[in-house]
Amino acid sequence: MRNAFADEITTLAERDSRIVLLSGDIGNRLFNDFKERYPSRFYNTGVAEADMIGIAAGLALGGLKPVVYTIASFAIYRAFEQIRVDLCYPNLPVVIVGVGAGLGYASNGPTHHSCEDVAVLRALPNMTVLAPADAWELRSLLEAALQLTGPSYLRIGKKGEPLVHETRPAIQIGQALEIRSGSDIAILCSGTLMPQTLKVASDLESTGIKTSVFSMHTIKPLDEKLLGRLFRDVKLVVTIEEHSRIGGLGGAVAEWKADHFQANARLLRLGTPDQILHHSGEQEHALEMCGLTVEKMTSAIRQASAG
Amino acid sequence: MTASVDELHLIARRIRKTVLELSHRAGTPHLGSSLSCVEMVVAAYWGGLKLDPAFAADLSQDRFILSKGHAATTLYAALAMKGIFPESWLEDYAKPGSPLGEHPSPGTPGIDVATGSLGHGLPVGIGLALASRIQGRDDRVCVLMSDGECNEGSVWEGALFAPAQQLNRLTVMIDYNKWQATGRSDEVTALAPLREKWSAFGWRAVEVDGHDVAKLVYWLNAPPDADGRPTVLVAHTVKGKGVSFMEDDNNWHYRIPSSSEVTRALAELQPL
Incomplete structure (x- = not known):
């Protein structure tokens, strides 16, 4: 990047x-x-x-x-x-x-x-x-x-992140990009965990859970219009980010949900835990420690979606 | 210089009067700090820089940053006297809804930079000086700091960077009144020798009497250093200057003057 x-x-x-x-x-x-x-x-x-x-x-x-x-x-x-x-x-x-x-x-x-x-x-x-x-x-x-x-x-990330888009997308600050559609679950991802997120979505889809994915490239101002629609139309909204579960995209969406009583869908926030990551290791290892691998995220979402 | 030295001294006395009255009326502190930098503010606005209110938005104007934002009343008195905002605004100083708070707020006419937290003015001033050079302008930037402010690491980050860029149209004035909020500034940190420190950092560092307005005006108008060094005026001052019973008494960092104290102080400032 x-x-x-x-x-x-x-x-x-x-x-x-x-x-x-x-x-x-x-x-x-x-x-x-x-x-x-x-x-x-x-x-x-x-x-x-x-x-x-x-x-x-x-x-x-x-x-x-x-x-x-x-x-x-x-x-x-x-x-x-x-x-x-x-x-x-x-x-x-x-x-x-x-x-x-x-x-x-x-x-x-x-x-x-x-x-x-x-x-x-x-x-x-x-x-x-x-x-x-x-x-x-x-x-x-x-x-x-x-x-x-x-x-x-x-x-931004560092280097060598895989491309998600094939060409330069038309982007407006504050308006999320729909990357794939699906009517059961919506995953909102901000940042470079998008390739993993797309893999999670296709794994879920293969077991019959129709999953949409949005790039929440703008965390502030939040795309409230999209949130209003998703929390009305799907049963579970998931946030994924390489950031603490405190205060990031997940935090922002949770705040929004608290302010909107009519929001039906449940919310699952995936992110890094509230701790300093002492152990040395590459990014892949750190993400594993944080539960942010495709397998662990898919499993967490599956569990939340069944509950 | 457009004003005579006598006129500059008269302006300084009038600013001190306003500063005393504002502190008393609003019950706001930092009187000693506001009184020690009056001549430097007068030199900037009446003797040194191009700060014409009619062209406030014009980038070719010079820039003055009161980095020691706790001396806001001195700045407000100057801005009002210069007509940059109406004198009537002073009446509402620090009242609810007034644009003139205890520290300068950007967006107030004549004020670009939020100060009050120390150590911000110099880096912003460096950016302004750099912007001028990039765009081929020759305006000057002047930053007024306090001696206590030199505790802040960001001051020394800026002190290192500005000479590396040869920003010789940047002038820093340090109000060296030898006090900070709760102690002698040379004792709280090893500030002395202050001029030598700045000199070692690559500045054209000059020691001046910070109440000698003519000398301050001279240095603000001095040709930029031929070697490209920015200039720092280590200005020796007296905290509470101009009012005998406040001078060098650090109680006046926080104390609010009573009406009889204001009366006594104003008597010392005559003629006004």
Whole structure:
């Protein structure tokens, strides 16, 4: 996904001379093309995430369109107060791109995990929270985020994620994309667990459970229209995300459901547990530990759907 | 310089009067901190920078950021005197619904940056200075910080970054009044030697008397450093400056003046 980001931002910067890219001392060689083409619009602001956000705020105030890129956990946790005060308070158009969000950096250990980033950013007024399912969605969402008048967070994977779409989808922020249809269960997935989610859906389908899948690429603002329809029409709504069950997409949908008494369907939230993942291991191992494999998710959904 | 030094001193006394009255009327603290930076605000608005209210939205204007947002009353008094918002707004300062709260809020005329939490002004100022350079403008950015604010890590992140980018149209003023909320700023952290610290970080670091308005104006108008260094004015000041019984008494970080104390203070500020 990071390659798609580098490629897309380079293309977009050609069309809009106001785009400025800030990197928190990561992306070695990733932005070589960008740097070569727009030397005055790329800055490595160093290992100083708090400052990077403040600088981005100043660039936006000065009439530019800054895009900030670093590892998700550093961008969000270290610089949270700057995001709140410098970006959300004055509502400035800055795009924060968090790479390796969720467990993309699993093997680097819990300092690099970001399974609470959506929870904290979703609570901030004026913030838009985006999580593309694949590189194509990332490209569309990045372009759309740059049109916003306020701050946004694009939580992306790292590298080598399989493509979900065959071409660049037409995307509107706040409107989920239907990836497959089905009338018994609806699965809402935000982010890079989409390939597994689609496998879960086809496994369920093979045993007669008709399952629809939506890419909830926008977690805030939530697609409430879709939720209203799904909670009326299906018996079970499932959320899947590489994020804590506290406060992420699942949390957002649970809040919505609590506010809508007429919502009939039951809700199952799948995500990471409320714990620090101490054990070392690659992303696949971490997802296994969290119960976010195709087998475990299928089994959990089957159980919930039978209950 | 458009105003004479005598005029600048008169403006400073009038700002102090407003600051005292606002604190008394609204019952808001930070009086000592607001009084120590008056000359720096006067130098910025009347002697140094292009901050014309008629062109507030024009990006070619200079920018002033009150990073020590707790001195909001000093800024409000200046903005009102400059006509950036009506003087009548001061009457409702800190009242429910007023745009003028205890700390500056972006969206208020003349205020771009949310300050009040310390350590925010410098990075935002760096971004503004960078934006100007990218777009080929030559406007200047001035950030006023407190000495206690230099406890914040983000200040030093910015102090490291700005010289690397040779942002020589950026000026930081540090209101070095030797106090922070609950102690001597040189004792709470090893702040001294402050000028040498900034100098070692690659800044054109100058020690000045922070109440010498002519000197402040001089430095705000000085040609940008030929070596590309940003400028920092380590401005020695007295907390509570201008009112004898408040000077260097840190009780006035939080204390609210009574009406008789305001009367005594105003008598010392004559002529107004």
